[in-house]
Amino acid sequence: MRSIYEQMPAFQEDACEIALFKAKWPDGFRCPRCEGTAYYHITSRRNRLYECRVCHHQTSLTAGTIMEGTRTPLVKWFSALYLMQKGISAKLLAEIIQVTYKTAWLINHKLRHAIQVWDESKPLKGELRLYGDFYARPAMSGVFDPPDQRDQPAVVGASIDPESGEVAEVKIKRVPHAQFRRRLYDVESYGTFLWRHVTDVQSEIQSIEIVRQSDSEGVTELGLIWRGVIGWLARTFGGIGPKHLQAYLDEFCYRINAGTSAFATLLNLCGITRTVTLRGLVNKRRAVRSVRWTGKTSFRQQKVS
Ligand SMILES: [Zn+2]
Numbered sequence: 001m002r003s004i005y006e007q008m009p010a011f012q013e014d015a016c017e018i019a020l021f022k023a024k025w026p027d028g029f030r031c032p033r034c035e036g037t038a039y040y041h042i043t044s045r046r047n048r049l050y051e052c053r054v055c056h057h058q059t060s061l062t063a064g065t066i067m068e069g070t071r072t073p074l075v076k077w078f079s080a081l082y083l084m085q086k087g088i089s090a091k092l093l094a095e096i097i098q099v100t101y102k103t104a105w106l107i108n109h110k111l112r113h114a115i116q117v118w119d120e121s122k123p124l125k126g127e128l129r130l131y132g133d134f135y136a137r138p139a140m141s142g143v144f145d146p147p148d149q150r151d152q153p154a155v156v157g158a159s160i161d162p163e164s165g166e167v168a169e170v171k172i173k174r175v176p177h178a179q180f181r182r183r184l185y186d187v188e189s190y191g192t193f194l195w196r197h198v199t200d201v202q203s204e205i206q207s208i209e210i211v212r213q214s215d216s217e218g219v220t221e222l223g224l225i226w227r228g229v230i231g232w233l234a235r236t237f238g239g240i241g242p243k244h245l246q247a248y249l250d251e252f253c254y255r256i257n258a259g260t261s262a263f264a265t266l267l268n269l270c271g272i273t274r275t276v277t278l279r280g281l282v283n284k285r286r287a288v289r290s291v292r293w294t295g296k297t298s299f300r301q302q303k304v305s
Pocket residue numbers: 031032033034035036052053054055056057
């Protein structure tokens with residue numbers, strides 16, 4: 001089987017501009033100042049500008065998008081977007097699209113930021129299943145971390161499609177140590193996850209079930225997802241430290257949730273998500289809002305044989 005980058009289309013700058021235009025303005029151009037819909041093209045040396053016919057405000061195509069302020073050609077961004085369907089390291093991305101490691105790292109993290117904003121905008125609802133575990137970074141790369149930072153408790157939470165009984169939407173979120181040290185199969189341990197990532201509309205929650213990695217029928221679906229993310233982090237990055245782990249967990253879930261429309265979904269997100277700076281990424285300033293959960297929903301614990 002050919003690898004994903006051998007199948008990558010040869011993106012053209014003009015076509016990328018058109019595609020980003022559609023992602024940014026799905027209903028056609030809209031002036032950010034006066035909401036006018038008519039514009040002139042102004043071609044500058046580096047960036048295509050749009051001038052409003054009414055108020056003459058000039059705006060660039062990338063303004064207000066995840067690519068804002070970039071000096072990297074759109075074809076390289078589109079290649080990175082395409083490769084996000086597989087999930088590759090900044091080192092490999094840098095080689096493929098011929099940019100520096102730092103640029104590749106920033107592009108990947110900006111794309112993850114768009115994914116995170118999207119993820120936080122759609123809390124889980126319906127029939128829920130939760131699975132808790134500890135992410136242990138491989139000893140080789142984590143040996144210098146303080147011991148209490150090495151095992152990251154995380155929850156795999158999924159909405160189940162009532163028709164098929166399969167996972168319809170999944171999130172994997174880090175949760176606080178203190179809470180999770182208690183009991184993996186006690187719903188009390190899932191309070192933070194429920195509060196932040198599940199709808200606060202009571203009538204939208206049908207049931208909450210705590211599952212294990214495997215049961216009498218073998219590995220559970222959530223157990224498989226957990227094993228999948230562990231394997232991907234190990235193979236691709238040699239493991240991830242606590243600082244950026246959440247961004248990688250969200251990236252993994254994006255691929256499951258967006259499925260075959262992963263590229264189109266990410267392109268649309270890039271068009272409508274404000275960019276984040278390097279400083280914002282490094283400081284991990286919390287730029288994304290999450291939901292509050294005040295639940296009194298009755299819990300259904302899975303019987304564990
Ligand atoms: Zn205007």
